[in-house]
Amino acid sequence: MVTIGDVAREAGVSRSTVSYALSGKRPISPVVKERIQTAVEELGYTANAGAKALATSRTHVLALLARFLDDEFAPAMLEYILGVTDHARSLGYDTLMVTEEDGVRALQRLSRSRKVDGFLLLNVSEEDERLDALVKVSQPASTVGLPGRTGDVDIFDLDFAAAGRLMVDRMHDLGHRELVLVSQPEHVVARGGAYVWRLADAACERATQLGVTVHACFGSSSQPAIGEDLHEVLDTHPNATGLLLNNEAAAAALPNVLWSRGLRAPEDLSVIGRYSDDFARTFSLPFSAIDSAADELGRAAVDRLVGRITGRVSDEAPPGVELLAPTLTDRGSLAAPPGR
Amino acid sequence: MVTIGDVAREAGVSRSTVSYALSGKRPISPVVKERIQTAVEELGYTANAGAKALATSRTHVLALLARFLDDEFAPAMLEYILGVTDHARSLGYDTLMVTEEDGVRALQRLSRSRKVDGFLLLNVSEEDERLDALVKVSQPASTVGLPGRTGDVDIFDLDFAAAGRLMVDRMHDLGHRELVLVSQPEHVVARGGAYVWRLADAACERATQLGVTVHACFGSSSQPAIGEDLHEVLDTHPNATGLLLNNEAAAAALPNVLWSRGLRAPEDLSVIGRYSDDFARTFSLPFSAIDSAADELGRAAVDRLVGRITGRVSDEAPPGVELLAPTLTDRGSLAAPPGR
């Protein structure tokens, strides 16, 4: 393997000069810099990552702790993961993908061995034991997902409460007065998936203020069960003119449900979902939706984390909670209710 | 941070003794071993990964090069990824998830910097430029996916040709004489997704031998487009009694397509798909299917790769091609054709 010594010899300078030339941490004469550049390319030199990490205490690796829980629609997870890996790379970081059952152990192992510079937590629940482990650790961390207790690490999430209000407001503005809201399965909530009730509670509260009726219910997270759930919900509430979906599986199933009932959106039913653009593409979903912003949230979490690692974000800066304002992408499934 | 020196001091021995005690590479007296164990636990010691990598030239990290291509149903990729990360961890390896556009550059960077011990390639195409880069690199590699040229690295894939024959055989045994085969989109084949035609060609050849008619066609990889494709295919071939699906999106769409046509499987139509058990669960698919064996393939590829890294698999052992025999999971969508 080619080391910094080989480059130094080839360029006729000392190893420290090569190091400085490559890092730019001190001025190097143009001639020497040029010779070093040439040698580097000729030999195909890249600094040994282990040696560099040992000398600098920086690995340029982030740990991504992903969890794949039952009753969660896995396809939606992939976008968060890709958002993180892509943005991390663009900032010069590689991503260690950690899917161990025992996230706490993984975290301790990676922290103590200094294998990573920071931690990114996905799928954070209301009471997440990984957070307790995180505060005892010397590396910084960000989460995507809002836990019950804040202030320990930087937190990023969609503002699900605002999303709930936005859904209701939009429907109300169009003249709808009776809505159905289909959430994720109740298991997800029970396990600590707070985003489910954050959206639902806010939607119901706003509806009450506006004199709108919202029938809130849960739906399965797998196909085709969720399709049957949707049929049942529509049977139960024949006068509802608007459908709100905080459940990716429901969104994926809806086109066929509508088709088989001879219904069209928005002529017969207005629909607002909550999922990502990528998801909409994969499932060719024609529904207006609040963007999950998986990509944006992943980017923001990585950005802050890297900021903490490099010192760009001061150690003194207290951990923050950033709730992304929801945006509604109109795909044409919204209109006034029929008969108005 | 706590180092091996801290443990040595605490246990009253030399650093080398601690190292040997932890690695088990030479006999240590029970008393001393006990003292060291205690010190390790008390201090929460884990060896510094960078230092260890520098000293041993082993990082215990594998690079997973995943590609997310257009016209490919992303949800199916996740299972391969999880198969790899889970099994790697069980063998003591972490997984660096690499999703860069330029896989060749990523490969070179990670190889030269010795950031990983080996490479795992996913979604390998017929002519994959990453393979050319791989042979010039000193770390071993495995692929999941069968490229056109073999012999450079260890290759693992489902035996798609055997899968095609198995599908036709099974249908023929049940008495079916006219089948429809829906493959992945033609773009996927054109780009080098050889598994598509490996299955299709073998199915057609076997059908010819048996006097069975197979209508082979392509279908979209997104929803709900594939649903319309399926309707069209069924309209075009009203006498076909068996449906073969080498297209995950098609499998996901089929329950609703059948439902809306008033058809049942297997009473009206026998169905064999090709996807993974996880996929079947997420989409609650009731169809008999040849298991993609994403998990098994991931495990096998990791296993061999780690074998090469540790020397368990000899350097002399030539790279192999392992095609996994297909297995059909019966979920009750197979029967004799109607009216027999």
Place this chain on the structure above:
DNA sequence: CTGAAAGCGCTTACAG
């Protein structure tokens, strides 16, 4: 059964 020391390949004060 145990220890002192060299070495892995970098970076960075220190010195000029």
Place this chain on the structure above:
DNA sequence: CTGAAAGCGCTTACAG
């Protein structure tokens, strides 16, 4: 603007 040397935290021959 450049170099010699110490040090990061391990492992592993070498010596006893």
